[in-house]
Amino acid sequence: MDKFILNYFNTIRISIAISIGVAISLFLILIISKDPGASIGYLFLSPFLSRIRLESLISVAAPIIFCGIAIAIPFQAKIFNVGAEGALFIGAVAGVVFAIVTKMPPLIHIPLTLLVAGLAGGIWGLIPGFLKAKWNTSELVVSLMMNYVAYFLGLYIINYYFRDKAAGALVSLRISSSAWISTLPFFSRTSWSIVIALTFALLVYFLLYHTTLGYEIRTTGFNLHFAKFGGINVFKIIILAQIIGGFIAGVGGMTEIMAIHRRFNWQVSPGFGWDGVMVAIIGRNHPILIIFASLFLAYLRIGGHHLNLMSDVPYEMVSVIQSVIILLITAEAFLVQWKERITVKEAERKEIPHGTTS
Amino acid sequence: MVAILEAKNIVKVYPNGVVANKGVSISVEENTIHALVGENGSGKTTLMKVIFGIEKPQDGEVFFQGRKVQVKNPHDAIALGIGMVHQHFMLAPDLTVAENLVLGQEPLKNKFVLDTKKAQEITQEISEKYKLPVPPNKKIKDLPLGIKQRVEILKVLLRNAKLLILDEPTSVLTPQETEVLFQTLRELKKYGKTIIFISHKLKEIKEISDKVTVMRDGRIIDTRDANELSEHDISFLMVGRDISYERVSASEAIGEPLLKVNNISFTNEENSPVLKNISFEIKAGEIVGLAGIEGNGQNELVEILTGLRKADKGELFLKQENINNLSPRKLREKKICYIPADRMKNGVAEKTTLEENFIVDRYCQPPFSRGFRLNWKYIEKYSKELIRKFQILAHSSKATVDSLSGGNIQKVVVARELSADPKIIVADQPTRGIDVGSEELVHNLLIDARDKGSAVFLISANLDEIIKLSSKIMVIYQGEIVARFDKIDGIRDVDLGHYMLGLKRGEV
Ligand SMILES: Nc1ncnc2c1ncn2[C@@H]1O[C@H](COP(=O)(O)OP(=O)(O)OP(=O)(O)O)[C@@H](O)[C@H]1O
Ligand SMILES: [Mg+2]
Numbered sequence: 066m067d068k069f070i071l072n073y074f075n076t077i078r079i080s081i082a083i084s085i086g087v088a089i090s091l092f093l094i095l096i097i098s099k100d101p102g103a104s105i106g107y108l109f110l111s112p113f114l115s116r117i118r119l120e121s122l123i124s125v126a127a128p129i130i131f132c133g134i135a136i137a138i139p140f141q142a143k144i145f146n147v148g149a150e151g152a153l154f155i156g157a158v159a160g161v162v163f164a165i166v167t168k169m170p171p172l173i174h175i176p177l178t179l180l181v182a183g184l185a186g187g188i189w190g191l192i193p194g195f196l197k198a199k200w201n202t203s204e205l206v207v208s209l210m211m212n213y214v215a216y217f218l219g220l221y222i223i224n225y226y227f228r229d230k231a232a233g234a235l236v237s238l239r240i241s242s243s244a245w246i247s248t249l250p251f252f253s254r255t256s257w258s259i260v261i262a263l264t265f266a267l268l269v270y271f272l273l274y275h276t277t278l279g280y281e282i283r284t285t286g287f288n289l290h291f292a293k294f295g296g297i298n299v300f301k302i303i304i305l306a307q308i309i310g311g312f313i314a315g316v317g318g319m320t321e322i323m324a325i326h327r328r329f330n331w332q333v334s335p336g337f338g339w340d341g342v343m344v345a346i347i348g349r350n351h352p353i354l355i356i357f358a359s360l361f362l363a364y365l366r367i368g369g370h371h372l373n374l375m376s377d378v379p380y381e382m383v384s385v386i387q388s389v390i391i392l393l394i395t396a397e398a399f400l401v402q403w404k405e406r407i408t409v410k411e412a413e414r415k416e417i418p419h420g421t422t423s
Numbered sequence: 424m425v426a427i428l429e430a431k432n433i434v435k436v437y438p439n440g441v442v443a444n445k446g447v448s449i450s451v452e453e454n455t456i457h458a459l460v461g462e463n464g465s466g467k468t469t470l471m472k473v474i475f476g477i478e479k480p481q482d483g484e485v486f487f488q489g490r491k492v493q494v495k496n497p498h499d500a501i502a503l504g505i506g507m508v509h510q511h512f513m514l515a516p517d518l519t520v521a522e523n524l525v526l527g528q529e530p531l532k533n534k535f536v537l538d539t540k541k542a543q544e545i546t547q548e549i550s551e552k553y554k555l556p557v558p559p560n561k562k563i564k565d566l567p568l569g570i571k572q573r574v575e576i577l578k579v580l581l582r583n584a585k586l587l588i589l590d591e592p593t594s595v596l597t598p599q600e601t602e603v604l605f606q607t608l609r610e611l612k613k614y615g616k617t618i619i620f621i622s623h624k625l626k627e628i629k630e631i632s633d634k635v636t637v638m639r640d641g642r643i644i645d646t647r648d649a650n651e652l653s654e655h656d657i658s659f660l661m662v663g664r665d666i667s668y669e670r671v672s673a674s675e676a677i678g679e680p681l682l683k684v685n686n687i688s689f690t691n692e693e694n695s696p697v698l699k700n701i702s703f704e705i706k707a708g709e710i711v712g713l714a715g716i717e718g719n720g721q722n723e724l725v726e727i728l729t730g731l732r733k734a735d736k737g738e739l740f741l742k743q744e745n746i747n748n749l750s751p752r753k754l755r756e757k758k759i760c761y762i763p764a765d766r767m768k769n770g771v772a773e774k775t776t777l778e779e780n781f782i783v784d785r786y787c788q789p790p791f792s793r794g795f796r797l798n799w800k801y802i803e804k805y806s807k808e809l810i811r812k813f814q815i816l817a818h819s820s821k822a823t824v825d826s827l828s829g830g831n832i833q834k835v836v837v838a839r840e841l842s843a844d845p846k847i848i849v850a851d852q853p854t855r856g857i858d859v860g861s862e863e864l865v866h867n868l869l870i871d872a873r874d875k876g877s878a879v880f881l882i883s884a885n886l887d888e889i890i891k892l893s894s895k896i897m898v899i900y901q902g903e904i905v906a907r908f909d910k911i912d913g914i915r916d917v918d919l920g921h922y923m924l925g926l927k928r929g930e931v
Contacts, residue, residue, distance in 0.1 A: 295783030
């Protein structure tokens with residue numbers, strides 16, 4: 066039994082954290098709601114109860130996965146670049162512009178559009194990276210500011226040059242249909258974007274743990290002096306990690322547009338970049354864990370959305386639940402002691418016969 | 424005699440399952456200097472961490488001044504009157520020396536703000552009292568190891584502990600500094616203090632201690648009066664075999680000059696000249712030793728040689744080739760390897776595995792990687808081989824470095840660097856913190872490399888080591904080479920000492 070617990074320790078720890086979060090939310094619902102039974106059902110069960118909702122869950126997860134892995138790469142290099150939101154936004158703007166003005170066969174148009182979006186996002190990652198490597202400015206501050214720059218610059222470009230004057234709202238022209246991402250066969254809502262997101266997650270996993278570049282990124286993160294000493298060009302790595310992160314966020318933003326909106330209609334920044342920060346933390350910057358964290362976050366979102374529609378519990382509830390769970394998982398020390406106790410018991414049994422002294 | 428400290432049947436198992444203390448009992452008499460010795464990884468640091476409240480034991484009890492005590496954290500320990508100088512320092516790198524010293528008992532202005540001036544005064548005062556000079560306003564992260572060590576010691580002295588635990592305090596000190604420290608310790612003993620002293624240097628143990636306790640593999644082997652034991656006995660108790668201290672024979676085949684250093688000068692950020700016109704050469708098959716007190720420019724010189732720093736003036740040559748301003752990567756490609764003095768800062772990434780630490784200079788060459796893809800299978804096999812060959816005590820090649828004992832971490836660094844098939848070896852304190860048995864191993868490896876035609880530049884605070892290994896010796900003082908010895912026979916450490924302290928200058 067102890068052995069089993071040790072092997073699945075991380076999974077168990079996260080499950081316990083989640084359970085506590087759930088328990089707290091149950092408690093809150095019991096207090097707030099007049100019909101707690103139904104409310105609990107909306108929040109926790111409804112995402113599974115209809116095929117449409119299950120499919121929306123997957124669609125919602127896709128951009129979060131993109132942003133999670135986009136953030137994880139600089140985070141692994143201990144670069145606190147939180148610019149995924151800006152990279153995603155500007156990537157989408159660039160991609161939309163490209164997809165409005167060009168027309169090609171879908172098989173070329175789709176990857177090319179994503180590439181344009183990625184490059185724009187990459188540039189957004191490059192700037193804080195370069196400033197950090199060159200003058201040691203805080204990438205946190207610069208990337209935050211870049212988020213605003215992306216927002217205003219993006220809206221300016223869209224509203225002044227590509228606005229659809231026929232539409233009632235401030236939205237761009239439609240992108241060429243050759244750049245649309247379609248739904249998956251046999252699905253009504255889930256599009257190929259989740260497949261693209263998962264592919265990127267696997268690629269990033271491979272990048273980080275099985276390539277020389279990934280080794281350089283992680284080593285730089287663990288000990289900058291050591292990386293330099295070993296001959297790693299940390300200047301290059303710090304910049305590169307942020308470019309790759311920005312690239313992926315940009316692709317993620319454009320995928321969302323191509324699959325769902327098919328024109329630029331974000332008048333407020335969509336917030337996926339911040340979800341990305343969250344799932345990167347929960348998933349400990351590991352791409353595979355980030356996939357699960359994103360699905361989980363999407364599940365909470367869908368349930369929360371449904372709860373809000375159907376009951377008297379406010380949407381803010383969901384934020385509370387999310388925060389509780391994230392707090393619990395992030396507190397590294399949480400339950401670690403428990404693991405130690407078991408390891409120690411195992412080791413004592415093996416190594417120290419009873420009653421020995423020196 | 425009364426025991427000030429008694430630990431009974433201490434059992435400590437680390438989270439990874441390593442049993443570092445397997446039922447250890449030790450009794451330390453009041454007002455003595457008690458040495459704790461043992462091979463790397465035998466559990467000395469662990470035992471001290473238990474007593475100081477850093478590690479929680481699974482079993483056992485601790486008595487202090489006759490009373491049973493529960494030391495849950497260092498705070499409790501300090502309150503009881505126990506102080507500890509750690510093997511890997513625990514100073515705040517971004518604070519100044521003065522701030523670090525007063526940390527936890529800061530003199531305050533207006534009840535809230537740190538009184539910086541007062542802190543500096545306190546620092547000056549204590550540093551003069553114990554003759555351990557430190558720069559009060561420098562940040563810890565900008566200091567060389569030897570100075571950090573002094574800060575650690577002063578910090579404990581300032582807290583007026585009754586029992587001082589010193590975990591390898593001399594491993595980063597020169598003999599002169601050690602002598603000063605020993606005077607301080609004797610002085611402290613006169614004031615009635617008790618000292619637990621960990622060291623791998625037998626001469627020191629013999630010189631300073633009253634009692635010696637020997638540990639091996641998590642257990643205590645023996646405790647004896649120091650004057651009953653010879654250095655020989657101690658090393659025999661520790662490693663179970665004899666060790667040679669003879670000067671090694673000079674290499675026969677001395678070849679062409681491999682490394683040439685021409686007129687290197689360097690001025691630091693504060694505009695003081697740190698290196699002044701340093702010139703020397705090292706031939707293939709030669710070990711050139713650089714003696715000097717830490718902080719006389721050795722760090723900067725080594726960093727310039729290894730590409731981590733640029734000289735203001737002067738040139739470096741590998742054979743005929745100018746290697747000025749090459750990056751660390753380029754220098755490593757030219758087979759220049761480097762054992763850094765500060766292993767935790769430069770030598771390892773402590774939160775990663777041994778495997779990842781072994782490949783930092785070679786991950787982009789086959790067979791460690793092909794194209795961009797790392798070959799983890801091979802890396803694992805290779806790492807296991809290094810662990811075996813260098814006798815590193817680790818429970819797996821996937822263990823993280825921070826789960827190793829100090830000496831074993833040093834061996835990780837040495838193993839990586841010496842296995843790189845180097846032409847030039849820059850070895851800065853290569854045996855720092857390593858036990859006598861492993862020291863012999865490292866020395867033999869350096870000699871092997873020399874005999875295979877490498878050029879070795881040996882920087883060491885340990886004069887015995889320099890005299891034992893070097894074919895030529897230089898002494899550095901305030902950034903200048905103040906003496907050169909091309910013949911080593913008959914040189915004694917005191918001779919070198921005069922030059923190191925700047926009391927004498929040779930023909931250079
Ligand atoms: N934090 C840790 N986690 C896991 N294992 C550890 C940890 N610290 C030490 N160990 C293990 O415990 C054993 C004893 O280590 P310890 O540091 O006490 O040795 P030591 O006698 O101080 O050696 P050295 O002379 O090299 O400093 C070693 O096998 C080491 O690998
Ligand atoms: Mg130790």
